[in-house]
Amino acid sequence: MITNHFLGLLMLSILQPINALPVAPGNTVNLLGTSQEKDDGRILQRYKRGWMWNQFFLLEEYTGNDNQYVGKLHSNMDRGDGNVKYILTGEGVGSLFLIDENSGDIHATKRLDREERAIYTLHATVVDKRTNETLEADTEFNIKIHDINDNEPKFSKDLYFASVPEMSDVGTSVIQVTATDADDQTYGNSAKLVYSILQGQPYFSVDSDNGTIRTALPNMDRETKENYQVVIQAKDMAGQMGGLSGTTTVSITLSDENDSPPRFANHTFRLSTLESAEVGAAIGRIKANDADVGRNAEMQYSIVDRDGQDMFTIISDQNTQEGVIRVKKQLDYEKQRTYSFKVEVTNTYLDPRFMYSPNPPFKDDAMVRVTIEDVDEPPVFSRNPYIIEVHEDTAAGSFVGVVSARDPDADNNSVKYSIDRHTDLERLFNIDSVNGTITTLKGLDREMSKWHNISVVATEISNPRQTTRVPVFIKVLDVNDNAPEFAMYYETFVCENVQSGQLIQTISAVDTDEPLVGHKFVFSISSSNPNFTIVDNEDNTARILTRRAGFSRREMNTYLLPVVISDNDYPIQSSTSTLTVNVCACDSRGNMQSCNTEALLSAGLSTGALVAILLCVIILLSKYYYQLHWYRQSTALCRAHKALFKRIGNMVPFGRHPNQSQSTQVIFLSLNTQYPIHVLQSGGNYYGLCWTLPQINILHCPEQVCSHKVRRQHLNPLCYSCDSFFFVCIPFIIILQLKIVECRTTR
Known part of the structure; x- marks a missing residue:
């Protein structure tokens, strides 16, 4: 802030218009007046034009040998007696800017470039030399660097790439190229650019103000010329003489439009294939040409005749743009030997300009003739595979099923049948070589094998090399020919002090048969058995219970309990399995302590x-x-x-x-x-x-x-x-054996 005593930090350019020339050093500036007096007595008149009192203006790129004069600081506190000292601080002071502390004159010591820095902010202070007392408070001011036209326009790229559709209308925008000028945009015309085209006429033009390149000729055809090199110039000083300029090159490519239809070079194609060609096999290719490129040259082929649509199909090869003809159904020389059909080709992507035309020109057609060649074919079975069912109780020599095959050739040669013995190593089956009847050679057991998978071979009698194999899956149906039995060996014990109704064992059964409705077993024992009874759990398990209380090893140390198990299939099968029950001495909690003599002996003597x-x-x-x-x-x-x-x-x-x-x-x-x-x-x-x-x-x-x-x-x-x-010896042996039995009983 400037005080009332500080009439102003007097600057050379405070009263100077923006386009005024610098005042020579030594001038005295008075803020209160409008005139300046030279040393020679001449008066220079100045007029205010909206000056900014707190700025100095300095031209960039000074080329003189002496330091460049910037301006002068002056305070009303300065009486001219040499007691006032001017102090300058801020950016560049001491290196770029120097001040005479007695006179307040400021000089620039180096050449300044506005493009590097446009404004410097400094601070001025006035103090008394004798007392070092501040006479004027710190005041901020700017030194603004004035621009000169020392930078040419520059484009962001030396080479641009652009494209425009062929056949575009005149004035179609292609690309905008812009240049920049490092000079001051707000001062003069140093940075005012004008664009012009140096190369590329008469095909293209450029907007002089914004650098937009446009087409200048109609109906430019890509097939005639695809690429153009255009040179654009940008010149400053509004294009006037003496201005600086820069150039760039624009490579413009005409992009393809679908303006060329596909065309067949040959309108008749002849193909041939064997009747044995597999479904999906390619039998030949046809091709149309399209002068366009890219997606505009992509074509799709189709068969338009019913005769060809049923037997053949055609797809487009995206790499070669050819039409690939493939077999759709199995061919048969004996049924039809030639096929003729029409193939049509169109562009995959149609140009909107022709989409609604009543007679679309962008397609073509050709005739394709396919000749079928005969081959000697192997026999063909009536079914593939065969699935036959037979019961397991079928006797040897029983009928299993029939297979049949025929020669598809026109001669219809006879065939004979055989079984591949590698698929019937046990020789369970036989086949009649003439009529294909399969019979059993041995009895079948479903419990041994549920399925038998054999291969039957049909051989053409006139040409034994023509053979065909067919799998025959023979399922063996179950017959209830096996009785149920214990699922495992059961041996349990009963305590001497057991109570009546005590559970001693739960038993279950298995049956190797496979009934349609699942297994259902019935368990029973003799109703007159005084010792044990059985309870059927109705889930294919049963519980064995004691019928009475108290058993004695001295009376009977082992009971063999016969259990009858029956199934529910037809015919009903049953068997008797035996449950071994040992009578043992137990503690009060029912834990076994020791069993009968036979149980002890059954443990066996140890090797020692x-x-x-x-x-x-x-x-x-x-x-x-x-x-x-x-x-x-x-x-x-x-x-x-x-x-x-x-x-x-x-x-x-x-x-x-x-x-x-x-x-x-x-x-x-x-x-x-x-x-x-x-x-x-x-x-x-x-x-x-x-x-x-x-x-x-x-x-x-x-x-x-x-x-x-x-x-x-x-x-x-x-x-x-x-x-x-x-x-001594015999008691030792007895004690040793008793210890062994005790250990086994504990386990």
Whole structure:
């Protein structure tokens, strides 16, 4: 904001019109007056024309050697005594703009380009040099760069591409090309452009104001000339001399219009095909020509005669625009040997100008003649496939069904029939080679196989290479020839303390037959059975219940309960299955503890128990054989020792056997003499001697042969009698086996 003391930041161009020339440096500007006085005394008159007091104007692209003068700042506080200092801040100060702090003159140090920057905003402040007190508050002003015509017009592209439909009317717009000029649009004519065409006449013209290119000639035909190169110029200064200009090239293509009809080069086409051609097979191609391109050249073909429509069809190949003729129905040389029909071609996309014409010119037609060639055809079955049903109880040699085939050729040769044995490996069926009657060679069982799929071959007798195969599906119908039976093996148990009416087993049945209405089984047991009864659940299951309370393993440990199961088909089939019921000891909650002896034995002996028993038997046999051998020598040997005992003195008693009345003594002999010691056994008593190098032999002596006992614990364990071994071995085996049975029962 400018104060009342600040009469104005005096600028050289404040009182200068936009098109005025810069004032020479050194001028004194007075805002309150309308005249300026030169140093030489001349007065320059100026008139206000809507000036903006807060702007400087500066021409761009200054080419002088000195700094370019911008303008002068002046304050009424400046008395001319040199005590006032002008300060300039803002954009470019110090680099682009400099100020004389004493005079307030502003200069530009570099050449400025308006296209880079058009306005600079600066701030001016006036202070007292002595006190540095601000005399004039900070004031903002602009330096606006005036434009000169230093930029030529430029198009956005060097090359444009455009298209216009052929045969377009004069003045049809093709494309608009525009150029831009970097000079000031608001100042003079530096950026005012005018467009003109330098190349492309007389076919095209351009609007001088907006650059729109239009057609200048009527009926331009794409088939005559398709592409045009047009050069457009844009010139500034409103097109006046001295203006700058730029050019661009426009490549204009005439787009196709459907102005050319399709035409057949040949109006008669001859084709041939074998009668064996499959339905859908292509038998030939025909083609029409169209001078147009793209979608306008796309054609569609059609058969217009009934004779051809029934047997053939034609489609268009989108890649080649040909008409592909295909077989629609199976051809038969014997029925018809030639076909003639008309084919019509039209454009797929019609030009609206001709759509409502009474006689559309954009189509053509041609005749097609197809010749059918004969081939030797294989026999043809009357059906394909055959499905035959036969009951499973059919005996060997029974009738199954009949197949028939014929030779479709005009000669109608005879055919013979056979079964491909690769499809009947079990040789269940046979076929009459003349009339095609199929019979059974063996009985059929539906439970073994529900379907038999065989292949029957028909062979032309005059030409065995002509054969035809047909599948024959033989379904075996079910006959109720199987009785129902238990779905699985059932074995259960009943507790000794069971109550009457207790459920002990639920049973179910299966039947390999397949009745039409589904299975329905009836379960029953003898009504006189005092122990068990049965309840049919009516869902092909039944419950076995106890009829009485209390069972005893001692009375009967296993019950075999016969159950009769019947089906509901015809004829009714029934069977008897057996339910095994074991009587077991149970706890108060009904959990089985142990079952009868047979159940225990049925668990079997373990391998370890069998090996232990075998070892015991071997040891027993060896022991008794050893005792028998020494018993024969015991009498004589014991008598010899008895005499020896009498001659040995110094016998020292060491104790008495608790179960014997005789004294037991030990004889100490000379250590230098080695005597064998013989331990004598008489019944359950052991006798013997001990010395330094004992050799112990077990002798079996009659009772009371020897009178000197030796304690059992001093003997070798092999001296133990076998009856002691027996009392240890056998209980161990029994305990081991009981543990095994207990484990199995628990599982």
